Amino acid sequence: MWSYTFxxxxxTIPTLLAVITVCYLLLHLTPGGPxxxxxxxxxxxxxxxxxxxHLDLPLWQQYLYYIKSLLQGDLGASFRYADWSVNxxxxxxxxxxxxxxxxxxxxxxxxxxxxxxVAALRQNxxxxxxxxxxxxxxxxxxxxxxxxxxxxxxxxxxxWLPAGGWDDFSLRYMVxxxxxxxxxxxxxxxxxxxxxxxxVLGSNFIRTARAKGLPMRTIVLRxxxxxxxxxVVSVIGPLAISSITAAVVTETVFGLPGLGKLIxxxxxxxxxxxxxxLVVLVTVITVVLNLLVDLAxxxxxxxxxx
Amino acid sequence: MMQSKxxxxxxxxxxxxxxxxxxxxxxxxxxxxxxxxxKAAVLSLIVLAFITLACVFGPMxxxxxxxxxxxxxMGISPTLVNTHWFGTDALGRDLLVRxxxxxxxxxxVGAxxxxxxxxxxxVWGATAGxxxxxxDALMMRIVDMMYAVPYLLIAILMVxxxxxxxxxxxxxxxxxxxxxxxxxxxxxTLAIKSKEYVEAAHAIGVSTPKIIFRHIVxxxxxxxxxxTTVTVPGVIxxxxxxxxxxxxxxxxxxxWGVLIQDGAGVMDASPWILLFPAGMLxxxxxxxxxxxxxxxxxxxxxxx
Numbered sequence: 321m322w323s324y325t326f327x328x329x330x331x332t333i334p335t336l337l338a339v340i341t342v343c344y345l346l347l348h349l350t351p352g353g354p355x356x357x358x359x360x361x362x363x364x365x366x367x368x369x370x371x372x373x374h375l376d377l378p379l380w381q382q383y384l385y386y387i388k389s390l391l392q393g394d395l396g397a398s399f400r401y402a403d404w405s406v407n408x409x410x411x412x413x414x415x416x417x418x419x420x421x422x423x424x425x426x427x428x429x430x431x432x433x434x435x436x437x438v439a440a441l442r443q444n445x446x447x448x449x450x451x452x453x454x455x456x457x458x459x460x461x462x463x464x465x466x467x468x469x470x471x472x473x474x475x476x477x478x479x480w481l482p483a484g485g486w487d488d489f490s491l492r493y494m495v496x497x498x499x500x501x502x503x504x505x506x507x508x509x510x511x512x513x514x515x516x517x518x519x520v521l522g523s524n525f526i527r528t529a530r531a532k533g534l535p536m537r538t539i540v541l542r543x544x545x546x547x548x549x550x551x552v553v554s555v556i557g558p559l560a561i562s563s564i565t566a567a568v569v570t571e572t573v574f575g576l577p578g579l580g581k582l583i584x585x586x587x588x589x590x591x592x593x594x595x596x597x598l599v600v601l602v603t604v605i606t607v608v609l610n611l612l613v614d615l616a617x618x619x620x621x622x623x624x625x626x
Numbered sequence: 627m628m629q630s631k632x633x634x635x636x637x638x639x640x641x642x643x644x645x646x647x648x649x650x651x652x653x654x655x656x657x658x659x660x661x662x663x664x665k666a667a668v669l670s671l672i673v674l675a676f677i678t679l680a681c682v683f684g685p686m687x688x689x690x691x692x693x694x695x696x697x698x699x700m701g702i703s704p705t706l707v708n709t710h711w712f713g714t715d716a717l718g719r720d721l722l723v724r725x726x727x728x729x730x731x732x733x734x735v736g737a738x739x740x741x742x743x744x745x746x747x748x749v750w751g752a753t754a755g756x757x758x759x760x761x762d763a764l765m766m767r768i769v770d771m772m773y774a775v776p777y778l779l780i781a782i783l784m785v786x787x788x789x790x791x792x793x794x795x796x797x798x799x800x801x802x803x804x805x806x807x808x809x810x811x812x813x814x815t816l817a818i819k820s821k822e823y824v825e826a827a828h829a830i831g832v833s834t835p836k837i838i839f840r841h842i843v844x845x846x847x848x849x850x851x852x853x854t855t856v857t858v859p860g861v862i863x864x865x866x867x868x869x870x871x872x873x874x875x876x877x878x879x880x881x882w883g884v885l886i887q888d889g890a891g892v893m894d895a896s897p898w899i900l901l902f903p904a905g906m907l908x909x910x911x912x913x914x915x916x917x918x919x920x921x922x923x924x925x926x927x928x929x930x
Binding site for chain 1: 767770771774775776777778779780782783784785786787788863866867870871872873883886887889890893894897900904907908911
């Protein structure tokens with residue numbers, strides 16, 4: 321296990337390095353520098369400024385400086401928001417995204433697994449179809465269509481909840497964004513859970529458990545649940561990546577001050593360093609998340625040899 | 627009893643043989659028949675063809691343009707009285723024409739990015755599969771890396787840095803859409819490479835390029851067609867997300883994503899501005915998915 325863990329951790333380094341390098345080079349492809357502005361700065365001042373930020377060095381040395389500061393956890397300064405470093409902006413935005421995204425994933429795991437089990441137990445019945453139809457709504461409609469529709473129904477039509485905005489983790493403002501993410505996630509989780517549950521319920525050890533006369537409840541919870549959950553664990557990684565897309569859209573739809581909103585605003589303002597910093601940060605998060613899921617999978621599934 | 631069973635089997639076999647002799651059907655003919663028996667897929671094909679034709683020819687015959695303001699009809703709801711059947715937006719631009727023009731952009735990005743990513747995926751996958759060894763390992767490692775990357779954010783970075791030109795949007799989407807195809811094509815190439823007929827072709831001295839084009843590529847076609855139909859909705863969706871976030875084509879040009887974003891801003895007062903483009907996009911995605919399912923069932927009868 322340890323050597324497997326070590327190898328997997330090592331394997332993430334090329335991915336991270338490749339993404340950072342490509343993004344960094346892309347940034348340098350664009351014309352213009354940070355100090356090209358309306359107001360002309362005198363040549364001497366410009367030289368000083370460039371020396372301060374190492375912009376006078378050859379590209380590979382600048383790159384090494386950038387990697388060094390990344391390793392120290394510094395994502396650089398923002399181009400547009402004066403006096404703000406990317407770290408400060410991330411520090412304010414990350415908790416919002418984490419609360420919404422993390423909360424949504426946990427809730428959708430519970431709901432999706434429950435829906436999958438119910439649908440599997442009543443396979444091809446009306447309940448099965450209803451459950452899957454409910455799950456498919458999230459899968460069939462793009463998030464940026466479903467989001468406004470949710471707002472239209474629950475905020476504008478029924479006036480139950482605010483249409484958007486953020487009020488210091490107040491639950492009222494978190495319900496609709498989380499509902500949207502949950503809707504999207506449960507279609508995947510529910511479908512995977514249903515399929516694997518049906519497969520597990522058809523296997524020999526379940527037949528044995530039935531033959532022993534165990535009640536269905538015990539069979540499902542004690543015997544079938546664990547093996548049936550394995551495929552669900554394996555989709556958490558891809559789900560996390562698609563959740564990032566969904567989160568960017570969700571935060572735009574509901575005007576939440578999270579990472580997604582930050583990156584979209586950064587892109588609109590052409591705040592290069594902010595966007596680069598966020599891309600690097602989110603790439604690290606997803607790669608680490610994928611790594612953890614893989615390790616958890618290896619730990620949980622005795623069939624995997626490493 | 628044994629004997630009668632055997633007799634029946636021989637009879638059935640004979641029948642099968644004569645049937646085959648009477649009516650030899652190619653894989654593609656067979657697939658076409660199976661596809662047209664699938665009602666959902668055929669209906670989707672008709673609807674999608676209708677939407678495409680409307681997007682291409684609609685703006686030519688309708689009396690409005692996508693950018694001109696009708697000062698007498700600003701922000702009106704859908705009506706049959708004048709020719710603004712879908713209503714107009716707050717700037718008095720005809721929504722029907724804008725939806726159709728937006729559809730042109732969305733479908734065109736979808737088509738171009740699909741062609742590009744399918745081509746890239748085939749070349750990448752076939753090369754990796756055929757070369758094998760270290761080249762294969764390296765090429766597939768790159769594919770794995772691409773999967774681990776939060777593509778939307780990098781797409782945002784690319785659009786931010788390189789600009790919002792139409793072809794750059796296509797390029798950006800292509801870069802993150804070819805991996806599925808590469809994986810599938812590689813797997814299929816590996817499987818075909820070890821088939822007896824390829825070995826036989828090698829043995830009688832057929833050249834490598836000829837083996838690739840005469841024996842391997844035709845056998846890849848089925849799976850390529852299937853995965854192309856899976857790529858199309860994904861690509862259209864990505865373009866719409868980028869447009870929705872304000873990173874796609876720029877005003878007054880439009881696409882479904884842009885229109886949906888515009889509509890989302892004013893949905894409390896004029897919900898139709900959201901509902902028409904959202905409906906068109908959803909229907910298109912639905913149809914593309916059903917056609918894909920139909921093709922999969924038609925071309926790969928084993929995998930049901």
